[in-house]
Amino acid sequence: MKPWPNVSVLAGSLALLMLSLAVLCVSAAPPTSAPADAGLLGAPEPNPKRGGVLKWGGLANSTLYDLHQTGTIANMGPQAPMYDLLVQVDPVHWDKVIPDLAKSWTISEDGLTYTFYLREGVKFHDGAPLTAEDVVASFNHILFPPPGVLSPRQGLFDAVKEVVATGPLTVEFRLTEPRGYLLRGLAAGFNVIMRKQTLEENNYDLRRLPVYPGTGPFRHKSLEAGVVRKLERNPDYWNPVLPYLDGIEIYHLEPGPKTGAACLAHTVDFCWGIDTISEQKAQKIRGLHTARIYPHAPHGLWFNLKKKPFDDVRVRRAINLVVDKAALVEATQEIFPQVRAGWVLPTDPLFQEYWGKVQEQPGWRSPTAEDRAEARRLMQEAGYENGLKGLDFLVRDLAFYLAWVPIVQDMLKRELKIETTIRVAASGVWWEEAQRSNFDLSIYGYGTTIPHVADYWNAGFKTGGGYNFYGYSNPAFDAIVAATARESEPTKLKALMAQGIEILDRDIPAIAWSTPVVPIAWWDNVKGHGTATKSINFWEGMRDEIWWLEK
Amino acid sequence: MSKYVLWRVLHAIPALLGVTVIIFVSLRIMPGDPVSIMFGTQATKIRPEDRAKIEADLGLSAPLTVQYITWLKDIGTGKLGKSFWRGDTVVDLIVQRGPLTVEIAVMAIILSWVVGIPVGILSALRQNSALDYLARFFTVLFLAIPGFWLGAMIVLVLLLWWDYAPPLGVINIWDDPAKNLQLALGPAVVLGLAVSAYIARMTRSSLLEIIREDYIRTARAKGLREQAVVLKHALRNASLPIITLSGVLFGFLLSGTVVVEQAFNVPGLGKAMVEAFVMLDYAVIQNLVLLYSVVFIVINLLIDVSYAWLDPRIRYV
Numbered sequence: 001m002k003p004w005p006n007v008s009v010l011a012g013s014l015a016l017l018m019l020s021l022a023v024l025c026v027s028a029a030p031p032t033s034a035p036a037d038a039g040l041l042g043a044p045e046p047n048p049k050r051g052g053v054l055k056w057g058g059l060a061n062s063t064l065y066d067l068h069q070t071g072t073i074a075n076m077g078p079q080a081p082m083y084d085l086l087v088q089v090d091p092v093h094w095d096k097v098i099p100d101l102a103k104s105w106t107i108s109e110d111g112l113t114y115t116f117y118l119r120e121g122v123k124f125h126d127g128a129p130l131t132a133e134d135v136v137a138s139f140n141h142i143l144f145p146p147p148g149v150l151s152p153r154q155g156l157f158d159a160v161k162e163v164v165a166t167g168p169l170t171v172e173f174r175l176t177e178p179r180g181y182l183l184r185g186l187a188a189g190f191n192v193i194m195r196k197q198t199l200e201e202n203n204y205d206l207r208r209l210p211v212y213p214g215t216g217p218f219r220h221k222s223l224e225a226g227v228v229r230k231l232e233r234n235p236d237y238w239n240p241v242l243p244y245l246d247g248i249e250i251y252h253l254e255p256g257p258k259t260g261a262a263c264l265a266h267t268v269d270f271c272w273g274i275d276t277i278s279e280q281k282a283q284k285i286r287g288l289h290t291a292r293i294y295p296h297a298p299h300g301l302w303f304n305l306k307k308k309p310f311d312d313v314r315v316r317r318a319i320n321l322v323v324d325k326a327a328l329v330e331a332t333q334e335i336f337p338q339v340r341a342g343w344v345l346p347t348d349p350l351f352q353e354y355w356g357k358v359q360e361q362p363g364w365r366s367p368t369a370e371d372r373a374e375a376r377r378l379m380q381e382a383g384y385e386n387g388l389k390g391l392d393f394l395v396r397d398l399a400f401y402l403a404w405v406p407i408v409q410d411m412l413k414r415e416l417k418i419e420t421t422i423r424v425a426a427s428g429v430w431w432e433e434a435q436r437s438n439f440d441l442s443i444y445g446y447g448t449t450i451p452h453v454a455d456y457w458n459a460g461f462k463t464g465g466g467y468n469f470y471g472y473s474n475p476a477f478d479a480i481v482a483a484t485a486r487e488s489e490p491t492k493l494k495a496l497m498a499q500g501i502e503i504l505d506r507d508i509p510a511i512a513w514s515t516p517v518v519p520i521a522w523w524d525n526v527k528g529h530g531t532a533t534k535s536i537n538f539w540e541g542m543r544d545e546i547w548w549l550e551k
Numbered sequence: 552m553s554k555y556v557l558w559r560v561l562h563a564i565p566a567l568l569g570v571t572v573i574i575f576v577s578l579r580i581m582p583g584d585p586v587s588i589m590f591g592t593q594a595t596k597i598r599p600e601d602r603a604k605i606e607a608d609l610g611l612s613a614p615l616t617v618q619y620i621t622w623l624k625d626i627g628t629g630k631l632g633k634s635f636w637r638g639d640t641v642v643d644l645i646v647q648r649g650p651l652t653v654e655i656a657v658m659a660i661i662l663s664w665v666v667g668i669p670v671g672i673l674s675a676l677r678q679n680s681a682l683d684y685l686a687r688f689f690t691v692l693f694l695a696i697p698g699f700w701l702g703a704m705i706v707l708v709l710l711l712w713w714d715y716a717p718p719l720g721v722i723n724i725w726d727d728p729a730k731n732l733q734l735a736l737g738p739a740v741v742l743g744l745a746v747s748a749y750i751a752r753m754t755r756s757s758l759l760e761i762i763r764e765d766y767i768r769t770a771r772a773k774g775l776r777e778q779a780v781v782l783k784h785a786l787r788n789a790s791l792p793i794i795t796l797s798g799v800l801f802g803f804l805l806s807g808t809v810v811v812e813q814a815f816n817v818p819g820l821g822k823a824m825v826e827a828f829v830m831l832d833y834a835v836i837q838n839l840v841l842l843y844s845v846v847f848i849v850i851n852l853l854i855d856v857s858y859a860w861l862d863p864r865i866r867y868v
Contacts, residue, residue, distance in 0.1 A: 057719070063589045063636040063830055071593050148604025152593045205608075207589075208638045224647060225637045226826055227818045228720045251719045258816050261706065265716030281711075428831050431587035431594040446592050469595040 002402040016483040034495045040239045041425035044179075045548045046094045052549035054526065057262045058272030060252040061226045067192050067302040068142050071447060073542075076189055077272065078229040078250040079080070080542040081243075082125070083192030083214035086116055086135060086171075087183055089545055091530040097183040101130065101193055101215065111178030111488075118169040122238045124195050124213040125220070132165035137196035139173075140205075141204050149205050153449055155458055155466055156185040159485070181544045182486025188449045189542060192216075217243035217545035226252055237545075244528065244548035255518075263288070263521045264526055270522040270529075276334050279519040287524040291533045292517045294339065296347050298456065299445030300512035301408060306437050309388055316508040318378040321371040322415035325513035328404055336400035338514035343504045345515055347451035350494060354501070363505070372415060387417025394423050394439035396430040401443045408443070413429045434469050434511035442470075446517075453497055454485040461509055472509035525550045556856065558633075563848045570844040571626075574837045575619050585609065585635055585831040609635055622837065631658050631838040636830060641838040644823055650723050652812070652819035654731075655738045658802045660797060663750045668793070670747070671754020672781065678759065686751065693748040698807055702741045702814030738819075745807070747799045753796050757789035784806030790861060798854035802847040858861040 042048070062074040066085065088100040099105075102116035122130035143160055145151040160176045161184075166172050173182070185191070198212045206212055211220045215238070233246045251268060253259040260278020263271035264285070274282070274290075282288045301323065303310035310316060321369055329338045342364060344354040344520035358364045362371045379385055395405045404423050412418040425433060433439055446467040448455045459466045462481045463473040480500040487493045520533060527534060528547040587594040587607050597605075602621040606612040610621060631641035674686040697811060709715040717733050724731040761767060762785050770780045809820035816822075827835035 004779055055719075061826065063591070065638075069590070069593075072591060080631075093704075147600050148608060150593060150597060150601060152596060169705050208633075208636070224721055224818070225634070225639055225644070226823065249720075253816070261710050261716045261816075262719060264710060265714050267716050267719050302780060426829075427582055427591070428583035428585065428588040432582075432584040435587070466593070466596040 022025070029226065040241060041098070043069075043244065043548055044530050045527055048244050048546075048548040049530055049551060050244050050548070051246050053249060054270065054544065054547060054549060054550060055153070055243050055249050055251065055252045055268040055509070056270045056544075057251045057259055057268035058260075059255050060229065060250050064207040065210050066149075068138075068145075068194075069150045069152070069192050069207060071190065071274065074252075078231075078252075080189050080192070081216055081218040081231055081248055081544050082220060083188070083216040083543075084122075084186055085191060086176060087186045087187045088182075088543075091532065091543075094531040094534070099189050100187075100473040101135070113173045114173040115174070116171045118171065119238055120169060121217050123236050124215050125234065126195075126213040128195060128197070128213070130193070130208060130215055131196075132167060132169055132171045134169045134196045135193055136163050136165050137199050138191075138193045141194065141199055142191060146204050148243070152189065152466065153185070153190060156449055156455060157182075157520055158187070158458075160417065166179065169285070178488065179484070180493070181450055181454065184450045184456075190449070211219050217244075217543065218248060225404050228252065238464060239545070243545040245544065248544055260521075263523075266523060269526045270452045270520070271522050272518065274519050275518060276523050280522065281523045285507060287531070288521055289524070290519060290521045292519050293339070294347055294517060296449075296456065297445055297447040297515050298341055298345060298460065298512040299338070299514050299516065300443070302442045302444040302470050302510045304437055304440050304442075304470055305509065307440075309382070309384060310440065312382050313507060314378040314382040315384065315388075316377040317363075318382070319412065319418070320508045320511050321375040321378075322367050323408060323411055323511055323513075324366045325364070325511070326366050327513045328407060331407055332400040332403050335403060335518040337519065338400075339517055341512055343457075343501045343512070344360070344453060344497065345448070345451065345456055347515075348453055348456075349451075350497060353440050354497075358468065363508075365414070375416060376401050384416075387413075387419065390420045391418065391420040391440040392423055392438075393420035393426060394430065394433055394442045396443070397424050398427075431451060436489055437469075437471070444510075452484075453493075453500070453507055454481060457500060458485065458493075459479045461504065470510070472507070474503060474507060474509075477503045477507070510537075552856070556852065559852050559855070563852070566848065567841065567844060570841060571619075571623070571837070574840045575615075575622065577830075578833050578836060579615060581831075583698065583831050585611065585833065586861060588831050589636060613720065622834075626838075628839070632834040634827075634835050635832045642836065645839075645842065647721060647819060648820050648823050650809050651721060651729065651731075651735065651817065652805070652821055654724060655735050655742065655808055655812070655817070655819060656801060658735060658739035659742035659746060659807075660801055662739060663746035663798070663800070665747075666744070667747035667750025668754050668786075669854050671751040671788070672758060674751065674755040675758035675762065676781065686755075690748040690751045693744045696745070697810075698741050699747055699810045699814045701744075702811050705737055705741065706815060717817070718816065721814075734817055737815045738808065738817055741811050741814075742807050746804060749796060749800055750762045753793050754789065757792050758785055761789045777857075782789055787861065791858060794854055794857060794861065798850045801850050805843050805846060852857050 011217055049063050058077055059074045060077045062070060062072065064070055065075070067075055067078070067079055085100045085104070086102045090098045091095040101118055101122060104116060105116045105371065107114050118130060118132060118135065124130065126361060140163060142151050142153060143157050143163065145154070150431065159177050160173055161176050161178045162174050164172045164174065192214060195213050198206070202209060210223050210225070218232055219234045219235050221230040221232040223229045229250045230247060233243055233245065235446045237243065251262070251529055253262055255273030256275040257278060259271045260274035262268045264275055265282060279290050282290050302314055305311055325340065329340055340355070342358060344351050355447070362374065393405060393409060395401050402424065409420050409422060412420060434442065448459055448461060458481050460468060461472055461477065462468065463478050477500060480496055480503065484493060484496045484500065487496055522533065525551055526547065530546060531540070586602055591595060591759065603612065610618060621810050622632060626760065634644065670686045670690070674683045677683050717737065718730045722730045722734055724736050767780060767785055808819055809824050810821070811823050812819045812821035823835065824839050827839065
């Protein structure tokens with residue numbers, strides 16, 4: 001196994017450095033201004049052409065249709081183009097939040113009231129006019145879901161106490177405490193505006209409703225579930241310039257070689273999630289372009305902190321010292337490329353600074369003799385000098401998890417005499433077992449919505465966080481997470497993050513070692529994709545209204 | 552004959568009921584939780600009260616007997632129930648994807664006859680010759696090669712050498728015959744070659760047995776041409792086991808499409824079945840298994856009926 005760093009990882013790091021510079025303002029910008037509609041959106045290139053049908057290939061087979069209840073690309077690809085958001089991430093300048101259905105907004109001095117002014121004359125695809133009540137109903141669906149309705153992004157809006165229509169086209173978000181990232185949260189692609197009537201008629205649960213009206217640039221044309229969804233241009237779209245395309249055909253293709261094959265053979269124009277072999281071949285084909293997208297999705301080793309031996313921090317620290325994270329990241333480069341991550345994710349503007357400090361420190365660097373000796377000392381102190389036997393190492397049947405698990409197993413046995421039994425489970429079984437705490441160790445990863453540390457930490461490490469199924473709880477850390485959510489002043493945020501990192505380094509609730517990289521490819525004829533192909537735009541760049549086809 | 556057919560149909564009912572019980576129970580004791588699968592990584596966020604409501608919505612909280620009877624009622628109404636995840640009924644799915652799978656299976660069985668029967672005849676008539684050994688080598692080879700591997704190799708070769716991949720989506724033969732053929736040909740060839748190996752071996756062994764019979768010797772003694780002896784007298788009598796085998800193989804072909812459609816990325820019923828298993832979509836799985844069972848039973852009935860046509864000595868009373 002090659003020692004880290006190597007060329008591919010260095011290249012990844014360089015890309016991430018550029019990426020971090022690009023997003024520097026995302027979490028730092030204090031939301032005290034009162035933006036006005038800066039004009040209607042258009043293609044980033046001059047002279048965009050109208051017409052044509054874009055063929056998009058990628059993961060698009062979802063288990064449910066309610067965009068507020070889901071969190072995967074499988075919904076975003078086929079459904080996002082049918083809906084608008086209240087505000088949106090600028091598809092050309094990723095660090096900006098710009099108007100969408102809200103043509104402007106104001107924020108009170110204390111940061112507790114956000115007032116949004118909606119566009120006039122916006123119509124849903126069924127002809128009904130957009131009103132403030134639709135926006136209120138949509139966010140009530142997200143903020144206060146009824147029983148049986150899941151809202152994965154509820155935590156993102158934990159400070160919003162109510163959403164009120166103060167006029168036919170005016171909506172107020174009232175907060176209990178400031179949230180520096182509120183606009184960014186509202187702009188997350190899943191938080192689409194639905195029709196109040198649709199929500200009410202379906203008891204606020206649209207899981208099994210394949211088609212429901214939106215106000216977006218494209219409207220539904222046909223659906224062959226699990227195969228293709230076809231969309232057509234919305235002729236009544238409120239932005240008279242958009243969309244440029246006559247339609248989009250979104251084909252469901254399993255990520256990896258099948259998506260790669262469709263792109264190489266040009267059966268689709270744009271591919272999401274190709275394999276690295278196809279990526280390398282695509283780079284040699286004239287007219288085919290590739291890029292890599294960095295989702296915010298930490299992956300690593302999770303302990304069951306609710307039972308022995310992992311309720312003992314010394315055992316967790318010992319394991320952290322001997323697990324060679326760089327080797328693990330390198331091991332899956334060919335099947336599922338990854339980049340290193342830690343308590344801060346690569347998409348966070350402060351990542352490079354953080355990583356520069358920690359990458360050669362014990363626990364983050366590849367284990368040295370000194371680290372191994374310290375790990376053995378910790379195990380001895382914890383009473384496990386003879387190692388551990390019979391630990392249940394539960395793992396989902398995902399290719400890269402299956403590649404990682406024997407390596408980790410070997411590291412633990414070799415370095416600390418910890419013997420584990422690998423138990424491979426289908427996804428459905430894994431989630432069931434994880435919820436029941438029926439495991440000792442597991443390899444796990446989850447996606448966060450916005451590139452802000454509060455979202456990452458809140459979901460995974462805060463007491464009772466959405467992805468905190470493994471039992472970590474530290475009130476001091478919880479207080480810091482809450483403070484990071486409130487803070488929008490960059491220096492103070494950085495100081496809070498340093499405190500949080502210190503606690504996590506001390507507690508080692510889990511070992512996060514990477515986030516995935518998604519290779520994408522597109523043919524020359526596809527234009528106007530803006531930041532959707534520039535490394536970072538994941539949830540937000542899928543509406544395709546400024547995309548156009550060179551004929 | 553009609554009494555015989557009716558008798559067979561009536562006997563098929565308990566067999567099908569048995570299938571429904573087996574698939575229903577198997578799915579319920581299989582590990583995994585459909586609700587967790589529905590929400591993916593978000594599943595760890597499901598509160599117990601939400602889970603209870605979702606399970607009730609999906610009909611999973613009812614007693615198993617109630618769930619089973621509900622399914623039987625759905626079968627009775629002909630709608631077969633709704634997919635757990637999608638708003639569409641299982642009938643919609645079958646209507647949308649079924650024609651492609653049937654087409655692949657029919658093409659494969661025809662290909663297996665076109666390749667397998669001549670190879671079997673030549674092999675039998677030139678027993679222990681170089682041609683026979685060659686034919687037997689290839690039949691064993693095609694029996695041994697797994698369909699998913701051969702399918703993957705074909706896809707790779709077409710892609711890497713000619714930058715070719717089949718078209719995407721469900722394209723029926725009446726929509727666009729050329730594109731439909733591109734979609735169905737690969738899986739049909741892979742399945743057809745595997746089945747042709749069985750057909751060739753069966754043809755060879757049946758013919759070897761028949762051509763030693765007295766009536767064949769008599770036919771030759773009468774001065775009939777060898778072609779007439781083989782095709783009219785020997786092959787017709789040797790065809791019964793071939794037909795029987797074809798019927799059984801058609802059933803295997805349907806199950807074979809599950810693997811081969813996945814390899815070729817063809818959106819037929821086989822691929823739908825795989826996706827349904829991955830997503831634990833009980834409604835789709837149990838109805839598709841039932842459908843395959845019905846097809847299997849119907850084909851076997853048709854084969855039995857065809858015996859009477861092929862061999863006048865056979866009469867059903």
